Amino acid sequence: MSVEFLTAGSIGLALVYLFAVAVAVVVMAVRRGGRREDPPADHDAMSESRFTIPVSLIVPVGGGADDADVDRTIDALLALNYPQLEVIVIADGPSASEPLNAGWWLEARELFYRAALPTAPVRMMYRSARDSRLLVVHKTPGTVADALNCGVNLARFRYVVVVEPGVTFDADALLRAVTSPLRDPAAVVGATSHIEITGTTLQRLRSIRSLMHSRVMWRSSGPALGPCDAVVVWRRDAVAQSGGFSSNAADPHLDLMVRLQTSATPGTRGLVVRTTEIFGQRRARSMVDHVRRTARWQAAALQAVASLVAAGPNTRVMLGHFFVAEVLTPCAQAWAILATVAGAAAGYWPWVDVVFAVVLLALGQAIVTCAALLLRGSVSHAPDARGLQRLLLLAPLEGFGIAAAAACARAAGFCVFVFSPRSRRAVDERTPSPAA
Amino acid sequence: MPSLTLLLESGVLVAAVLWAGLSIYVLAVQRRRDAAQATLDTAMAALREPTVRALPLADRMARVQPLLEDASRELVMRAVADDRTPPDAAAALEGYLIDRWGKDTLEQDASSHRTTRDKWRRITALQILFRFGHARRIELGAQAVHEPDADVASMALSLLGGSDHPDAVAVLLDALKRRQHPGSRIAVHLERSPQRLGERLRPLLADADPVVRRWAATLLGRYPDVDGLEGDLAVAARDPDPRVRKAAVQSLGQTGDQLAASTAVFLLDDPVPFVRAAAVRAIGALERDDLAEDVAARLGDRDWWVRFAAKECLESMGPDIWPMLVRLLDDPDRFVRNSAAEVFQNIGVLDSFIVMEAATADPTDQKVELLRRVAAAGGLRLTDSLLERAGTRLSARVRHLLSAIGLEHVGAA
Numbered sequence: 024m025s026v027e028f029l030t031a032g033s034i035g036l037a038l039v040y041l042f043a044v045a046v047a048v049v050v051m052a053v054r055r056g057g058r059r060e061d062p063p064a065d066h067d068a069m070s071e072s073r074f075t076i077p078v079s080l081i082v083p084v085g086g087g088a089d090d091a092d093v094d095r096t097i098d099a100l101l102a103l104n105y106p107q108l109e110v111i112v113i114a115d116g117p118s119a120s121e122p123l124n125a126g127w128w129l130e131a132r133e134l135f136y137r138a139a140l141p142t143a144p145v146r147m148m149y150r151s152a153r154d155s156r157l158l159v160v161h162k163t164p165g166t167v168a169d170a171l172n173c174g175v176n177l178a179r180f181r182y183v184v185v186v187e188p189g190v191t192f193d194a195d196a197l198l199r200a201v202t203s204p205l206r207d208p209a210a211v212v213g214a215t216s217h218i219e220i221t222g223t224t225l226q227r228l229r230s231i232r233s234l235m236h237s238r239v240m241w242r243s244s245g246p247a248l249g250p251c252d253a254v255v256v257w258r259r260d261a262v263a264q265s266g267g268f269s270s271n272a273a274d275p276h277l278d279l280m281v282r283l284q285t286s287a288t289p290g291t292r293g294l295v296v297r298t299t300e301i302f303g304q305r306r307a308r309s310m311v312d313h314v315r316r317t318a319r320w321q322a323a324a325l326q327a328v329a330s331l332v333a334a335g336p337n338t339r340v341m342l343g344h345f346f347v348a349e350v351l352t353p354c355a356q357a358w359a360i361l362a363t364v365a366g367a368a369a370g371y372w373p374w375v376d377v378v379f380a381v382v383l384l385a386l387g388q389a390i391v392t393c394a395a396l397l398l399r400g401s402v403s404h405a406p407d408a409r410g411l412q413r414l415l416l417l418a419p420l421e422g423f424g425i426a427a428a429a430a431c432a433r434a435a436g437f438c439v440f441v442f443s444p445r446s447r448r449a450v451d452e453r454t455p456s457p458a459a
Numbered sequence: 460m461p462s463l464t465l466l467l468e469s470g471v472l473v474a475a476v477l478w479a480g481l482s483i484y485v486l487a488v489q490r491r492r493d494a495a496q497a498t499l500d501t502a503m504a505a506l507r508e509p510t511v512r513a514l515p516l517a518d519r520m521a522r523v524q525p526l527l528e529d530a531s532r533e534l535v536m537r538a539v540a541d542d543r544t545p546p547d548a549a550a551a552l553e554g555y556l557i558d559r560w561g562k563d564t565l566e567q568d569a570s571s572h573r574t575t576r577d578k579w580r581r582i583t584a585l586q587i588l589f590r591f592g593h594a595r596r597i598e599l600g601a602q603a604v605h606e607p608d609a610d611v612a613s614m615a616l617s618l619l620g621g622s623d624h625p626d627a628v629a630v631l632l633d634a635l636k637r638r639q640h641p642g643s644r645i646a647v648h649l650e651r652s653p654q655r656l657g658e659r660l661r662p663l664l665a666d667a668d669p670v671v672r673r674w675a676a677t678l679l680g681r682y683p684d685v686d687g688l689e690g691d692l693a694v695a696a697r698d699p700d701p702r703v704r705k706a707a708v709q710s711l712g713q714t715g716d717q718l719a720a721s722t723a724v725f726l727l728d729d730p731v732p733f734v735r736a737a738a739v740r741a742i743g744a745l746e747r748d749d750l751a752e753d754v755a756a757r758l759g760d761r762d763w764w765v766r767f768a769a770k771e772c773l774e775s776m777g778p779d780i781w782p783m784l785v786r787l788l789d790d791p792d793r794f795v796r797n798s799a800a801e802v803f804q805n806i807g808v809l810d811s812f813i814v815m816e817a818a819t820a821d822p823t824d825q826k827v828e829l830l831r832r833v834a835a836a837g838g839l840r841l842t843d844s845l846l847e848r849a850g851t852r853l854s855a856r857v858r859h860l861l862s863a864i865g866l867e868h869v870g871a872a
Contacts, residue, residue: 131844379467386474
């Protein structure tokens, strides 16, 4: 059997697999028909009840954060329609808390708290005289995970939610996000809600597809892993008992989802629910940011898959879903292109076949995007008719533009996972020992 | 390899056709959605006209009939169930719904479901039945409460909670006893019931099930005017189940008086931490500043959340408790010292002392000693916070005062 035949066969197999996935997704989406099927929620009762479990909202602010974004996010969080909440801003940069001082009338206050999770030292804490629910913590710079752990240490309430600056949302966003954990507070240790990218941009298509994955692939209430752009509601005691967010993980949230669902420690293990709720929106990132984030997510996905494989048979369904969506499908796409290019370079087939392969993959992605747009139409803040037309026309272009950069980023993420000792350490840390 | 080229060429062709076809389908679905919304908007606009609003129900129904001829049942159901639809418009649409599709269809929708689509219809039908007070609403609501589906049960619980029908409460209490859903979910709706539940909840304090006793004790906190309630809750505060004790002391904090305070003090020594924390908070809620000593003793509790509750409770008692706090500044337990310093800071005593002494040329030894002890108990960050709060005008004098008495860098205690 010649190399040429094997290469062509593997390309054919990859294309058949991708076609099957695309068709399966389209069939599921068309069967749902884009109808509004989610039951109407009753937020009024929850928003007024003293039995609604209070929430600590953590806002990590790095050195490069936009002051106006931070200010708007805090304002919106404090205006949430929720009976009891607190906002803890963890300012990591040397002067990250300074711009907040004037607007929020911050007063330096010493606050003694239980440092259940080790973090970089806290330098100063400030309580807002304008709204006592706001606490700003100025700490020694560290990783994002370190800032989140600091927030968990200071959180007074049973649930913690991390909201990055720049996310916009309506007043009921938190009620939507906590609906799932409040239904079963004993079993659910985490629940993810989507953050949608706004505007008529190619990045928006990815977030719309992510929402479709939640609706068609993760519909069951079994164990789940969240999407790339998400707000996660965490049960604080479970986070603290599992050792908090890991600084070694490529994505601290995804890492914690895996750990909490595979933990062998009694009392720590619980369920993470991937909901179809949209918490809010955010602007598209710059191309550099987007590529960097894609690379990090790919490394995080591989770490998650490696840990799930080691975790045993209980996580097979979760592993299967996540492996298909985040590893196998991108690999099949990359292989179809790379092998076609290699074959053309070796003279097995003409270069025009490379063009065909790229066009085919771009159209395949566009078909899946069409299915995602069909489902997106049934949820609030859906694109209007003109926006929809534009997104449908943009869909194939995604394959030529952003997907090429994303493929490179995914490859970089793969290399980081394979060659970085820190990445392997993250997997080792969360793999339960045979004795456990 | 011609076969690969053929596969790619035909693949591109098939994919292009699929993409184009699916795009057209998505746009067609969007157009249908827009058309349905436009139909509904037209009907709503017609119903909002003052001349139409003044008409009897039958005439209003007749006005919308030609406008809604092409509307689907789901579309009309959604409009009727929507809280934002004004009552008179909703009544006309509901009349039209029943006139066109029949009451039996609506009741059938509310009685069972198989698919997710059916589930949506069931929930919407239940909302309509409750909004218009249909005869079978409680029966169908009860049926939905017993469903394993969380969405259906949740909506039924909510509708029953908002109902003024006496049987609605009976269904909710029955659901609480069956323990099919988390007690907190049912309690949310029992608490917002428009009916007075005090006398119906009281016998449940003696129920065999501790979960029922717990929620009865919690919910009774809303009814301070029920005769003999304080005594009943004081008995419940000695329940063998700690969750009941916690609920009872919480409600005593909301409704009680002398007996409540003595019960809360008794529970400060409960073996279960969350009961002790609830007892501390109950004392705070009762505004019994005279019990500050008992609360302060809990600053040294072996459980973090009890210490935390004690700290918050002391803060809520205000600046009058400072002489008692002074004694805690030299406690052998570091947390007690830290907490006492923090309470000093948060009740404003520390700031006023410092500012007054900084303004004085010759501070008294007694006050200087007190400041030294507070700063030693609170540590470096407490002093730094103080300096920052003093502001630019005073900070130099405060810094001078602190350094003069050796307080600026005392380090964490």
